[in-house]
Amino acid sequence: MQGIATAAEWFIGLFQQGGGVFMSLVTGIIPTLVVLMTAVNALIALIGPEKIDKLGEVAGRDGAAYYPLRYIVLPVLACFFLTNPMAYTMGRFLPEKFKPAFYDAAVSFVHPPLGLFPHINPGEIFVWAGIAAGIETLGLGLGDLAIRYLLVGLVVIFIRGILTEWITSVMWARKEAAA
Amino acid sequence: MDKITKFLERIGRGVGGVVGALFQAGRESIDQVITNVMPFMAFISMVIGIILATGIGDILANFMSPLASSLGGLIVMSILIGLPVLSPLLGPGAVIAQIIGTLLGVEIGRGNIPPQYALPALFAINPQVGCDFIPVGLALGEAEPETVEVGVPAVLFSRMVTGPLSVVLAYLASFGLYS
Numbered sequence: 001m002q003g004i005a006t007a008a009e010w011f012i013g014l015f016q017q018g019g020g021v022f023m024s025l026v027t028g029i030i031p032t033l034v035v036l037m038t039a040v041n042a043l044i045a046l047i048g049p050e051k052i053d054k055l056g057e058v059a060g061r062d063g064a065a066y067y068p069l070r071y072i073v074l075p076v077l078a079c080f081f082l083t084n085p086m087a088y089t090m091g092r093f094l095p096e097k098f099k100p101a102f103y104d105a106a107v108s109f110v111h112p113p114l115g116l117f118p119h120i121n122p123g124e125i126f127v128w129a130g131i132a133a134g135i136e137t138l139g140l141g142l143g144d145l146a147i148r149y150l151l152v153g154l155v156v157i158f159i160r161g162i163l164t165e166w167i168t169s170v171m172w173a174r175k176e177a178a179a
Numbered sequence: 180m181d182k183i184t185k186f187l188e189r190i191g192r193g194v195g196g197v198v199g200a201l202f203q204a205g206r207e208s209i210d211q212v213i214t215n216v217m218p219f220m221a222f223i224s225m226v227i228g229i230i231l232a233t234g235i236g237d238i239l240a241n242f243m244s245p246l247a248s249s250l251g252g253l254i255v256m257s258i259l260i261g262l263p264v265l266s267p268l269l270g271p272g273a274v275i276a277q278i279i280g281t282l283l284g285v286e287i288g289r290g291n292i293p294p295q296y297a298l299p300a301l302f303a304i305n306p307q308v309g310c311d312f313i314p315v316g317l318a319l320g321e322a323e324p325e326t327v328e329v330g331v332p333a334v335l336f337s338r339m340v341t342g343p344l345s346v347v348l349a350y351l352a353s354f355g356l357y358s
Contacts, residue, residue: 090320097326148356
């Protein structure tokens with residue numbers, strides 16, 4: 001009898017621990033998240049996300065000068081205003097040869113801003129919040145980490161855009177040579 | 180008199196529009212939190228609760244902490260996750276990235292992983308971002324089927340390079356963070 005009781009306590013203990021984690025997540029993350037997302041969503045609605053369409057048309061031009069526009073400015077604005085997954089629809093303004101690279105850059109930017117702009121991808125917030133929770137447990141501030149995550153993210157999407165564009169062009173040429 | 184009513188009507192419309200946008204923004208955030216964020220919190224809490232309560236966490240910690248506490252280990256992690264065969268399988272919903280991130284966060288909180296590794300770790304858990312979604316993402320950008328055919332492998336190959344590279348960049352950018 002004693003054994004069964006101990007086993008039952010152990011069993012329920014598994015979920016009590018989980019309940020504690022859930023409680024801390026709900027009270028620690030959701031209140032700020034809801035208010036912040038409301039503010040940003042309202043801002044986006046008032047500005048009008050269709051304003052960035054023009055930029056998409058310019059960003060598709062050839063030439064090195066348009067790289068930062070195509071793989072930094074456009075993905076960042078697309079992610080901010082259209083959020084995941086609608087951000088990738090901005091690719092429709094670009095020529096076919098740039099579309100894979102733009103997708104690569106845009107999809108790589110749905111996590112780095114999560115520390116500051118969780119509205120971009122709230123369903124995947126734990127990519128950021130999981131590690132951030134550990135920093136908070138230590139009593140350290142999150143601002144520095146959030147900013148650095150975003151800035152390194154900018155550099156990474158730029159590199160991804162350029163490299164993927166190059167790989168796409170090489171593979172395209174090979175495919176056409178084979179055909 | 181006519182002018183005054185027109186003026187009042189315009190104010191009324193303007194205020195109504197803004198309030199409507201704000202209310203809609205609030206509704207969107209609450210929807211997002213309930214449909215996307217909270218279910219994931221429930222799932223993460225269960226996993227973390229069981230891991231902590233059963234002691235699996237200590238086994239995982241012994242395995243993961245050394246890997247996540249050095250630049251070499253994080254690069255190895257990013258190479259594994261970024262393999263073109265694995266990355267599309269690990270991508271969906273960023274579930275893997277979120278679980279690993281949360282586990283690493285727990286270890287950072289316990290002091291088993293130094294906090295300055297948080298930044299490179301954020302990139303090491305995420306070289307597969309969006310790799311499961313390339314055809315859909317490209318379709319959202321109205322890409323031709325030929326573009327998808329070339330674009331999918333192009334992005335996957337590109338990640339093999341930019342995955343580990345992003346970890347190195349994040350490591351370099353983490354100097355002076357929490358130390």
